[in-house]
Amino acid sequence: MSSGKVWLVAGAPGLGKSCWISDRLAQGDLYWSPQLGGVATDCHLLQVLHPSLSILEAMPPSLPQGQELFIEIGFHLDLADTDRLIQSLVSAPMERIAFVPERLQDSVWHGWADRVYGVPCSYPLEGIQLWRSLLTGEVFDPASLTELFGELSDGAYGNVYRCKGIFDISDGRYFYIDYVMGNEEIIYQELPVSLWLSGRPQRFAGIEIFGSGLKSKAIGETLADCCLTEDAIYFYQNQIKQSLSQLAV
């Protein structure tokens, strides 16, 4: 019996795994990223950008014909073990895609992937730390977030190679922010969801930072300093609601 197809996508952080998946997603496709824990920026970003996407919490034993499952394997997971585990869980044709720094001619990804994409990458892959924090319920001052991302990218908190996150901001909008070392610009992308204007947002927000020598305590403190107080959240939300009601008249 024929079945759907599984795409396994792996590689170094910041080289385009999620972007590649996003470009290929079609109606009815499935997505799974093993061992996400509480902070799953890519997963939530894909869900917002592709509302029909089904995010799986566990692997299905089989895939109906024509259905495609995209599995994103994080940099912090052991590639061989994860691959073995996936093979034991699902029975379907698989294609393995890897995004690797173009300077590498040989790597664990080269030996694993069916297709390897070499991408410019200006940071080392050895000794990378991952720092992440769930920020659901927090509302950020946008100017402060811009300052924070400027400081992160300029090395105020250690060597940051990649930093991405989804944030609720004071006017109710929802933003994805993405920095990759070597890229000139920090991406600020407003996400296509409705404004949150009723108290602390009950939707995912979080940040993930890949780098070395990260000053975790200072990052946490600065993030906290970018957050609005309870009173300020209600103040801004009421202002926006008033403006919107005036526009509606």
Place this chain on the structure above:
Amino acid sequence: MKIAVMSCIHGNYEALITILADMEKQGAEQIYCLGDLVGYGPYPNHVVEMIRSFDIPTVAGCWDEDIVEGLNSCECSYPSLLAERRGKLAHQWTEKELYPETIEYLAELPKTLKKDNLAFVHGSPHSPHEYLLPELQGFIALERVLATGADVLFCGHTHIPYVRTLQDGNLTIKVQQPDVQIEEKSFSTPVKRIVNVGSVGEPRHGRPNATYVIYDQNDDRVEIREVEYDYRKTCAAIVEKGLPEIFAWRLERGLEFAERAEDSSHLCARGVA
């Protein structure tokens, strides 16, 4: 006569003693200071003592005013919540650190000083909190200089030095009153200049170096001086004395950002007291 004008020392003693030496080397006969002696930096008392010991005529900066009157941020003050929280932290630290006699001295500082056809203010003649950015609309810039009655207005506060010449121009105003024919009046103004002297201790021009200005009254020449000093000593003292490490990181890069100095159309809502 060569006049040296400096501003925004912000408790950076190392930068201050270096530029004082440079002023002497340049043959400055008189020194003026445009305020912000304290705030962010680790040695506010030392800086004030040095200014007093040299008997340098000084105007009050926004930080000096806030230390005396209590923090009273207006819309000019902070570009972000993060900057505001850091600013408040620096304010609280400085408040605890200052000797009573230092505060007394700061309380006595005037808002404006004048010498011949020169005027000295911290931000603008309107308020020490107001920024005279180089892109400020020409009419308002001219109004601010005319308000002092001077030909050259020295200011600081933006932490980036510049010289702006306001060419001699004609101003025409129309006065309309009920039952009276519209009255038109014209004024012509001679060349005026705004000289922003930058910052000694907390630059935001992308390098850690201190800046100040030498003005030669004989030929009306302005020289912006950028002086290297051992900023690492100041950075080490910032951390040692318990100020946030990020202040040292920003000083190293000449990235002072804590106050709003980006919107040239913004005018301070509070006037000179």
